[in-house]
Amino acid sequence: MGAYMSEKKYTKDHEWVSIENEIATIGISNHAQESLGDIVFIELPSVGNSVKAKDEICVVESVKAASDIYAPIDGEIIEVNNNLENDAAIINQDAENEGWIFKMKISDSNQYSELMSKDEYKQFLEQ
Amino acid sequence: MPFAGFNMPINYKTGIINEHKNVRNHSGIFDVSHMGQILIENNESYLHKLEKYIPLQLKKLTKNRSHYSFLLNKDGGVIDDLIISNIDIKDKSYLYIVYNASRKKEDEEIFISCSPNAEKIYEKNCLFAIQGPDSINVLKNIIDIPNNMNFFDILISKYDNNEIIVSRSGYTGEDGFELSIPNESAENLINLLLKNENTMLCGLGSRDSLRLEAGLSLYGHELNEKITPIEAGLSWALDKERLEDKNLNGNKVLSDQLKNKLSNKKIGLISTSKSMLRDGMTLFDNNNNEIGKITSGCFSPNLNKSIAIGYIISEFNTDNPIFCEIRKKLELVKINNLPFVKKNYKKNGSIYE
Numbered sequence: 001m002g003a004y005m006s007e008k009k010y011t012k013d014h015e016w017v018s019i020e021n022e023i024a025t026i027g028i029s030n031h032a033q034e035s036l037g038d039i040v041f042i043e044l045p046s047v048g049n050s051v052k053a054k055d056e057i058c059v060v061e062s063v064k065a066a067s068d069i070y071a072p073i074d075g076e077i078i079e080v081n082n083n084l085e086n087d088a089a090i091i092n093q094d095a096e097n098e099g100w101i102f103k104m105k106i107s108d109s110n111q112y113s114e115l116m117s118k119d120e121y122k123q124f125l126e127q
Numbered sequence: 128m129p130f131a132g133f134n135m136p137i138n139y140k141t142g143i144i145n146e147h148k149n150v151r152n153h154s155g156i157f158d159v160s161h162m163g164q165i166l167i168e169n170n171e172s173y174l175h176k177l178e179k180y181i182p183l184q185l186k187k188l189t190k191n192r193s194h195y196s197f198l199l200n201k202d203g204g205v206i207d208d209l210i211i212s213n214i215d216i217k218d219k220s221y222l223y224i225v226y227n228a229s230r231k232k233e234d235e236e237i238f239i240s241c242s243p244n245a246e247k248i249y250e251k252n253c254l255f256a257i258q259g260p261d262s263i264n265v266l267k268n269i270i271d272i273p274n275n276m277n278f279f280d281i282l283i284s285k286y287d288n289n290e291i292i293v294s295r296s297g298y299t300g301e302d303g304f305e306l307s308i309p310n311e312s313a314e315n316l317i318n319l320l321l322k323n324e325n326t327m328l329c330g331l332g333s334r335d336s337l338r339l340e341a342g343l344s345l346y347g348h349e350l351n352e353k354i355t356p357i358e359a360g361l362s363w364a365l366d367k368e369r370l371e372d373k374n375l376n377g378n379k380v381l382s383d384q385l386k387n388k389l390s391n392k393k394i395g396l397i398s399t400s401k402s403m404l405r406d407g408m409t410l411f412d413n414n415n416n417e418i419g420k421i422t423s424g425c426f427s428p429n430l431n432k433s434i435a436i437g438y439i440i441s442e443f444n445t446d447n448p449i450f451c452e453i454r455k456k457l458e459l460v461k462i463n464n465l466p467f468v469k470k471n472y473k474k475n476g477s478i479y480e
Contacts, residue, residue, distance in 0.1 A: 037137070037332070038144045040426045040433075041401040043454075059454065061403045063143045063332060063426045066454070092142075 008096065009112060010121035011072045016096055019112055024104045026072060028060065031125055033095040036062035039088045044080040045102050051077065053111055058101065060091070073111040075104035133161040133228060136330040143332035147428045150299055150337055151468075153325035154259035156317060157334055161228040163235070164249040164307055167242045169213065169220035176241035177222075179374055181211065182356070182365045182381070185222065188213040193279045193294055195364050197356055198226075198237055203377025203384070204352040205359070207234050208344065212281045216290060223281070223292060225254065225305070227346045252292075253313035257320060258303035258329075258337070260471065265323045266304055269316065278302065278472035287312040298334070300341025300470045336425045339434060342395060342465030348406060348423040349393065349436055357384040358438075360393040360465075389441055391419070395465040396435040402453045404435035404460065411450045411457060418443045421451065429468050436465070 006019040014032035017024050033039070041061040051057050051071040058069045080102045084090055091099035106112065116124060138146060149155050167173055174185040180198045188194065190213050198206040207230040212223045226234045238245045257266055266272060270284050270293060281294035289309045297303035308316060320326060335345070344350050349359055355377065356365055362385060369375050370382040398404050404424035412418050419439030427434040439449070450457040 038142045038426075040144075041403065043402070061401075061426075063336070064137060066403060066405070 006112075008118060009115035010118065010124075011070070011115055012124065013070050013072075015069065015072050017072045017112060017115060019106070019109070022106055022109070023078070024073060024075065024106045024112065025100050026069075026102055026104065027100040028069065028091065028095055029121070030095045032067075033092055033099070036060065036064060036067060038063045039091045042084045042088045042091070042101065044082075044084065045077045047077050047080060049077045051075065051104075060088070069101065071104070072115065073104070073106050074108055075106040077102055078105050079103040135161065137332040138330040139328045141327070143330070143336065144426070144428045146327065146329040146333035147336050149325070149327055150259040150301060150329060150333065151429060152259070154257055154261040154265050154303070154323070155327055155329035155333070156320060157256045157258065157329050158253070158317075159256055159305070159334075160249065160253040160313075162249065162254055163224075163226040163228065163231045163247070164252060164254055165224050165226070165235070165238055166216070166246040166248055167222045167224065167238060168244065169222060170242070173242040174222075175374075177238075178369070178372075179376055180206070180237055180241075182369045182375055183211070184366055184369060185211075188222070190215070190220075191280055191282055193281050193296055195361075197361075197364070198234060199356075199376040199381075200352055201376045203355040203357075203380035205346070205350045205354060205356060206230065206237070206352060208346055208350055209234070210294075210296065212294065214281055214283060214292065216283060216292075223307075229347060248307065251310060252307045253310055254305060254307050255313065255317065256297045256299075256303060256305045257326070258297045258299040259301050259326075261323070261325055262301075262303045263473075265320055265326055269319055270306075272304075276473075286316060295473065298341075298343055299337035300343070300466060300468060300472075301337070302471055302473050335423075336428065339423055339425050339436065340427050340429055340466065340468040341470055342436070342467060344436075345423060355381060355384060357381060358389055358391060358393075391438045392441050393436065393438055393465075394419075394445070395463040395467060396421070396437060396449070396451070396460045397430065397463045397467070398433035398435075398451075399459045399461055401433075402458055403433040404451055404453070408435075409452045410437060410439055410460070411452065412443065413448050413450070415457075418449070427467060434463070434467050435460075 014029045043059040045057040056068040193212040209226040292307040408421045410419040421435045421437040424435035
């Protein structure tokens, strides 16, 4: 993780986002990973797609259920974590680092500022 | 997770896949106290009334044996599936029946109407299962298990000066035991069993994936009031002589079905991609015609793929490709004979084989 990596922010759909040079890295929160249980498959988004915040862009399948992953902000998908293709359980082991899912080139950094901080997300989970 | 009015764990600490593998390789303990357990006196008039619903010759049930059976409605549809055993407790002969938590209301209405003094022993007895190849070794340290006890044998044993019901059975496809034990002694016994380092508590999640790999039906999925045991591929569990008996609900429907072609057939399916097959998904032929539905689906830890059970129309030729609609896309699935994983019962003439 780079030295200029921003603070991690969270969405109400339990994704995390961090930003470095207008590139956002996105995954699901450790809390999401715990509630999904064993993750067996992830359908990764397509690189090159332009998406809007709240668009369903990929699916995580656990032994319990399929869960949609939403784009947290507007932008273009530029990279996906191909390691997850062979071993989606990486998300269970390290959801908020090695288990990152995709990277986006973002168009509006204000959308990022509006997401929850780690503390705000923690409070959100306790509600 | 709420399940049939109970708050039940889907899994414990280590997760569904780990629990599942532990049962296949060692042993696991399932608390199934939410299930119904009832004792009905072995009395001719009660049995006669029960035979209206249960397709077995209840008067001829072998002592100390269990049988997989059903309660049938007047169309031959399945009100519930259950395990019925003939046992003596304190020198009195009983039918001991274990039935689904989700069907307690319907089942008990029938049991009480046939036998007003039927005793709902789940009110004072826990029911738990120890399943897996190590079960016998873990259990026999604590409870006397005769060497010649086979799958679907049942007996009364003692623990903590209380009588407990021990059956060699379960719903995972593995060897194992179910124990009906007074509430006050249950925790103590479970803790003793858990002292074995290779046994662990398991939740509803692994119970479901284990039974699915073993190709076993689950009420509310493969079975319901609109499906007969024959349509569900379970005609082996019917006593064929009873199908000629007018006293049995749906006897005409069932005996006709045995002679004629059914409109649907039960099949096992394996995913060809990494996508998960799940209950309710629709199946298509290669011309986009709907041919059936999935009734249960899960990830199979043993096959490392998603597996499912479903029903398709009988006229469909299974040499042709089948597609499953997964998130609006059609994905190829392969037919697989049931069970997906070989059953591992200690057997010697069980009705279950």
